[in-house]
Amino acid sequence: MKAVKVLGSGCANCKATARLIEQVAADRGVSVVVEKVEKMEDIARFNVMATPGVVIDGVVVHSGGIPARSKVEGWF
Amino acid sequence: MLFLAAATTLWFVLYLALAPLADTAVAALPVEGGSRLAESLRFFLYDTPKVLLLLAGVVMLMGMVNSWFTPERTRALLARRGEGVGNVLAALLGIVTPFCxxxxxxxxxxxxxxxxPLGNTFSFLISAPMVNEVALALLLGMFGVRVAGLYLGLGLAIAIVSGWVIGRLKMEGSLEDWVREMPHADATVGHDTLTLADRIDVGFASVREIVGKVWPYILAGIAVGAAIHGYVPEALMARFMGRDVWWAVPLSVLLGVPMYANAAGIIPVVEALLAKGAALGTVLAFMMSVIALSLPEMIILRKVLKPRLIAAFVGVVATGILVVGYVFNAVL
Incomplete structure (x- = not known):
């Protein structure tokens, strides 16, 4: 079980990122819990400067724009 | 590398071939040569691919440059600078750092x-949306080098001076408390592992994303331009937004604040205003105000800034835009 956090203020790119992650994880048969972090204070604590950002098990793995599918596949 | 050279060559060949192609296309259509309709059609058929091609070229180039100037790298560059030089650097980095x-x-x-420093952060925040590659490419394609160059220079000047002034005001106390209480973060930069091929991919991705998003606005802008080109008499707007109307500049800035559009969306309006005889300074002031001062962005910034600082930000930037509008109208 991987805990994934998508950091972003709720913009279209953030939603697309969350969907992409859920989809790739499902394709790979990895069980994930995707949580959207939308509060600015919480986003800032991760020291991420461009949204959407992605945090997996507490580590920032991506920031700025929708990640490429190949990149997401590399996480699972 | 070879691929880049080939792509650049192809781009130039296409660009040069546009004018004769448009002429041929118009000649082949069943409209009377030299008529108003033919004029309008030629303008539309030539300008549309020209502007799209310019936009694609500039966005591709900037996409590749952007892949180097990540926000982290820009922050590391700026963290070591004081005010003054830092304001200039921040405004310049605002152009090349990807920003949404x-x-x-x-x-x-x-x-x-x-x-x-707070003032340098503002220089960046003002320059990033206002002086961006889409605005510059569109101005270049539709109004020429002079207008694009003036917009670039004046936009940078406003970002530099406004940021410096905000820095002088010493308003660090007007950040929201939770922002000030955030622990210090090191401006570290992760190792950059992108190859040239990766950067080309990034460039193409940004062309797909940006051109895909803005092309309807560009078509609308050029269609407006083409219609005006053939039919509408000039000087219609001159009475309201002409050079002699002193209140036109402040009014344009005020009108621009509640409006929120990206650089592409505002272009049709700019095209229409200019073609009908509005003064260039007034129109550029309007465009800068729409892009750089927007209510939605202020509402977003309200989460980190107290109202005093937002008011200072708006006041300083609006003053800068006003000065630019007046100077422009006086000089040209």
């Missing part, structure tokens, strides 16, 4: 936490 207004707050906090 939805990231304005995390970026702002990231800069402040790493010790980038």
């Amino acid at each position: 207004s939805c990231s304005a707050v995390p970026l702002f906090i990231g800069f402040v936490r790493a010790g980038v």
Whole structure:
């Protein structure tokens, strides 16, 4: 079980990122819990400067724009 | 590398071939040569691919440059600078760092936490949306080098001076308390592992994303331009937005604040205003105000700034735009 956090203020790119992650994880048969972090204070604590950002098990793995599918596949 | 050279050559060949192609296309259509309709058609058929091609070229180039200037790298460059030189550098980096207004707050906090002075952070935040590659490419394609160059120079000047003034005002106390209480963050840069091929991919991705998003606005803008080109008499707007109307500049800035559009969306309006005889300074002031001062962005920034600081930000930037509008109208 991987805990994934998508950091972003709720913009279209953030939603697309969350969907992409859920989809790739499902394709790979990895069980994930995707949580959207939308509060600015919480986003800032991760020291991420461009949204959407992605945090997996507490580590920032991506920031700025929708990640490429190949990149997401590399996480699972 | 070879691929880049080939792509660049192809781009130039296409660009040069546009005018004769448009002529041929118009000649082949069943409209009377030299008529108003033919004029309008030629304008549309020539300008549309020209502007799209310019936009694709500039966005491709900037996409590749952007892949180097990540927000983290820009922050590291700015964290070591004081005011003055730092304002200039921040405004310049605002052009080349990828920026989306939805990231304005995390970026702002990231800069402040790493010790980038407040005024320099503002220079960046003003320049990033206002002086961007889409605005420049469109101005270049539709109004020529002079207008694009003036917009670039004056936009940078406003970002530099406004940021410096905000820095002088010493308003660090007007950041929201939770922002000030954030622990210091080191401005570290991860190792950059992108190859040239990766950067080309990034460039193409941004062309797909940006050109895919803005082309309807460009078509609308050029269609407006083409219609005006053939039919509408000039000087219709001159009475309201002409050079002699002193209140036109402040009114344009005021009108621009509640309006929110990206650079592409505002272009049709700019095209229409200019073609009908509005003064260039007034129109550029309007465009800058729409892009750089927007209510939605202020509402976003309100999460980290107290109202006093937002008011100072709006006041300083609006003054800068006003000065630019007047100077422009007086000089040209």
